[in-house]
Amino acid sequence: MTLSYTRPMRLLGLFASLSFALLLLVAGLVATPAKAEITAFKQAVAEAASKDKAVAAFYRSRGFEPIWTGNSSEDAKRRKAFIAAAGNAAAHALPTERYTPEMIKSILGSAKTQRALGRAEVEMSRLFAQFAQDLSRGVVVPSSIDEGIVREVKRYSSTSILESFAKSSPAAFIKSLAPDTPEYVMLMKQKLVLEKKLASGGWGPTVPGKKLEPGQSNANVVALRNRLMTMGYLKRTSSKTFDANLQKAVQQFQIDHGLLPDGVAGAGTLKEINTPVEQRLKSVMVAMERERWLNGMERGKRHVWVNLTDFHARIIDDGKVTFKTRSVVGRNTHDRRTPEFSDIMEHMVINPTWNVPRSIATKEYLPMLQQNPNAVSHLRLIDSSGRIVSREGADFTQYNARNFPFDIKQPPSRGNALGLVKFMFPNRHNIYLHDTPEKHLFQREARSFSHGCIRLRDPFDFAYTLLAPQVSNPQAYFKERLDTGRETVVELDVHVPVHLVYRTAVAVPKGKMNYRRDVYGRDAKIFAAMSKAGVELRAVQS
Incomplete structure (x- = not known):
C-alpha cells in the first residue's frame, strides 16, 4: 500500500501544533479555557517572533507579555513615544520610510483580533529595534562601504534594546539613543x-x-x-x-x-x-552617521584625534584641544589610503629603525636593486638569520615579490624615513604616527603623500605633550634619549586612545561649520x- 504525500504532511503539521501547544502549556500559558483569548494572543506572539531569534528571546523571557498592545498606561506611553520619535526621524538623517508614524498607527489600528494583535505586537518590536539601531549605531555598516573604513561598530542586539526599553521611561530611553556629543547636536x-x-x-x-x-x-x-x-x-x-x-x-x-x-x-x-x-547638506548628514558609529565608544579623557580630511592631528584633554599639528596622510591610491579605525597608543620609539613593509620592499625597492645592486645604499638587507647581506656580486633579478628572501631596514638617523620618533598603537594595519625628514610637504594645502602612516610636522612637541603627565621635564627627558642615537622605547604610563576619523563637515563651537574635501x-x-x-x-x- 502506497501512502499519499498529503497525509504525512498533515501529521507533521499536527505534530508541530501539538508541540507548540505543549510548549505553551509548560510555560503556563494554557492553564484554563478561560484564558483562551490570552492564549491566542500569546501564541500569535510566539509564532511571529520565532522568525527573529533576538525578538523571540525577548518575548520568551517575559512569558510573551506585550509591551505595545496592552491596556496599561506604560504600553500607551511606549506607543506615544515611538510615534513621536518616528515623526522626528528625518531630523536625524534616518530612513524615515522604515518607520513612519502612519505605519505605526496602521499596524496598531488594523489589529482586530487577538491573533492579529499578537502579530502587531511583534511587528512593533521589530520596527522599534530597527529604529533604535539606526539612531544609536548608524544606518549602514561601515565595513560594507569601503575597504579603508575598518572601524568596528558595537551594535546592540534586538534583545538588549527591547529589554532596556521595557524597563525604562519610553521618552527618556529614546532620547538616550542618539549621540549626546556637542558635535552631533x-x-x-x-x-x-x-x-x-x-x-x-x-x-x-x-x-x-x-x-x-x-x-x-x-x-x-x-x-x-x-x-x-x-x-x-x-x-x-x-x-x-x-x-x-x-x-x-x-x-x-x-x-x-x-x-x-x-x-x-x-x-x-x-x-x-x-x-x-x-x-x-550631504556632508553634514554623513558626519551625523559617522558620529553614530562612534556612539557608545569611550573616546578617552585624553585621546589623539586625527581627521584625515583635515590633515591635522590633535591631542584632546577633557574635550579641549591641548595640542595641534599638521599631518600628512596616505596618498589617494588603492594601496596607500590611510584606513579609519581606533586603537590604543602604548609607547613611542625614539631614534627608530624603519622596518620597510614587504609591500614597499618588493614593489618599490626590489626593481631598483634589480637594475643596480647598490641602489638605495642607505638601506640594509637582512637575511633570515638577522645578518646584514652583502650586495657585492648579488643578482637580484632572480627574485620576485613572492620569493624575495630579505628584510629591508633603515637604521636610526636624521634621514630615516620615520624621522627621529614614532608613536605606536599596535594594529593589524601597520599604521602609526611618526616624524619625517620631508618637512617641505607640510607647506602644501592638501597633504596626502604617505604610504598610509600619519606624518607629523611637530613630532617633538607632540612627544613632550604625551610625556608631560609622567616626567617633570619632558624636553630634557626626550633629548637625553635622542642624543644617544640608539633606538629607545619609551612606554606611556597611561595609554592613550587614538582615533583616525574622516569628517568632511566639522562643527566649531564658536564659529561656522567647517568643511573639507x-x-x-x-x-x-x-x-x-x-x-x-x-x-x-x-x-x-x-
Missing part, C-alpha cells in the same frame, strides 16, 4: 539651517571666473560679494570692489574650508564657494549607501 542644527537654505533657493548664483583678487571691480566681484553675503561671511554692502572687507570674508571662508588663507579667490577657493547647498571619495560612497537605505535630502520651509 551642532550637526543636527546645521542640517536644519541648510534644509531651510535649500528651500529658499540656496546661496544664489555661482561665481564666474577663474581668479578674483583684491582691487578688482567687475561683475564677477559682485557675484562673489553676493554669495558670501548669503553664506553669512559678509555684512550687507553695495560695494562693487574687491575691498578689504571682501578680502577678510574670503580669508575667513578659506580658513573654514581648510584652504590657504591668502584672501585671493583662486580656482580652488571658487570651487569651494560654488559648492551647492545640497553637497554641504572628500579626499578619498568615502563620504560620497556613504551617502549613496544611506540613500539606498532610504535617507533623503529634504528642503524645510522656515
Whole structure:
C-alpha cells in the first residue's frame, strides 16, 4: 500500500501544533479555557517572533507579555513615544520610510483580533529595534562601504534594546539613543539651517571666473560679494570692489574650508564657494552617521584625534584641544589610503629603525636593486638569520615579490624615513604616527603623500605633550634619549586612545561649520549607501 504525500504532511503539521501547544502549556500559558483569548494572543506572539531569534528571546523571557498592545498606561506611553520619535526621524538623517508614524498607527489600528494583535505586537518590536539601531549605531555598516573604513561598530542586539526599553521611561530611553556629543547636536542644527537654505533657493548664483583678487571691480566681484553675503561671511554692502572687507570674508571662508588663507579667490577657493547647498547638506548628514558609529565608544579623557580630511592631528584633554599639528596622510591610491579605525597608543620609539613593509620592499625597492645592486645604499638587507647581506656580486633579478628572501631596514638617523620618533598603537594595519625628514610637504594645502602612516610636522612637541603627565621635564627627558642615537622605547604610563576619523563637515563651537574635501571619495560612497537605505535630502520651509 502506497501512502499519499498529503497525509504525512498533515501529521507533521499536527505534530508541530501539538508541540507548540505543549510548549505553551509548560510555560503556563494554557492553564484554563478561560484564558483562551490570552492564549491566542500569546501564541500569535510566539509564532511571529520565532522568525527573529533576538525578538523571540525577548518575548520568551517575559512569558510573551506585550509591551505595545496592552491596556496599561506604560504600553500607551511606549506607543506615544515611538510615534513621536518616528515623526522626528528625518531630523536625524534616518530612513524615515522604515518607520513612519502612519505605519505605526496602521499596524496598531488594523489589529482586530487577538491573533492579529499578537502579530502587531511583534511587528512593533521589530520596527522599534530597527529604529533604535539606526539612531544609536548608524544606518549602514561601515565595513560594507569601503575597504579603508575598518572601524568596528558595537551594535546592540534586538534583545538588549527591547529589554532596556521595557524597563525604562519610553521618552527618556529614546532620547538616550542618539549621540549626546556637542558635535552631533551642532550637526543636527546645521542640517536644519541648510534644509531651510535649500528651500529658499540656496546661496544664489555661482561665481564666474577663474581668479578674483583684491582691487578688482567687475561683475564677477559682485557675484562673489553676493554669495558670501548669503553664506553669512559678509555684512550687507553695495560695494562693487574687491575691498578689504571682501578680502577678510574670503580669508575667513578659506580658513573654514581648510584652504590657504591668502584672501585671493583662486580656482580652488571658487570651487569651494560654488559648492551647492545640497553637497554641504550631504556632508553634514554623513558626519551625523559617522558620529553614530562612534556612539557608545569611550573616546578617552585624553585621546589623539586625527581627521584625515583635515590633515591635522590633535591631542584632546577633557574635550579641549591641548595640542595641534599638521599631518600628512596616505596618498589617494588603492594601496596607500590611510584606513579609519581606533586603537590604543602604548609607547613611542625614539631614534627608530624603519622596518620597510614587504609591500614597499618588493614593489618599490626590489626593481631598483634589480637594475643596480647598490641602489638605495642607505638601506640594509637582512637575511633570515638577522645578518646584514652583502650586495657585492648579488643578482637580484632572480627574485620576485613572492620569493624575495630579505628584510629591508633603515637604521636610526636624521634621514630615516620615520624621522627621529614614532608613536605606536599596535594594529593589524601597520599604521602609526611618526616624524619625517620631508618637512617641505607640510607647506602644501592638501597633504596626502604617505604610504598610509600619519606624518607629523611637530613630532617633538607632540612627544613632550604625551610625556608631560609622567616626567617633570619632558624636553630634557626626550633629548637625553635622542642624543644617544640608539633606538629607545619609551612606554606611556597611561595609554592613550587614538582615533583616525574622516569628517568632511566639522562643527566649531564658536564659529561656522567647517568643511573639507572628500579626499578619498568615502563620504560620497556613504551617502549613496544611506540613500539606498532610504535617507533623503529634504528642503524645510522656515
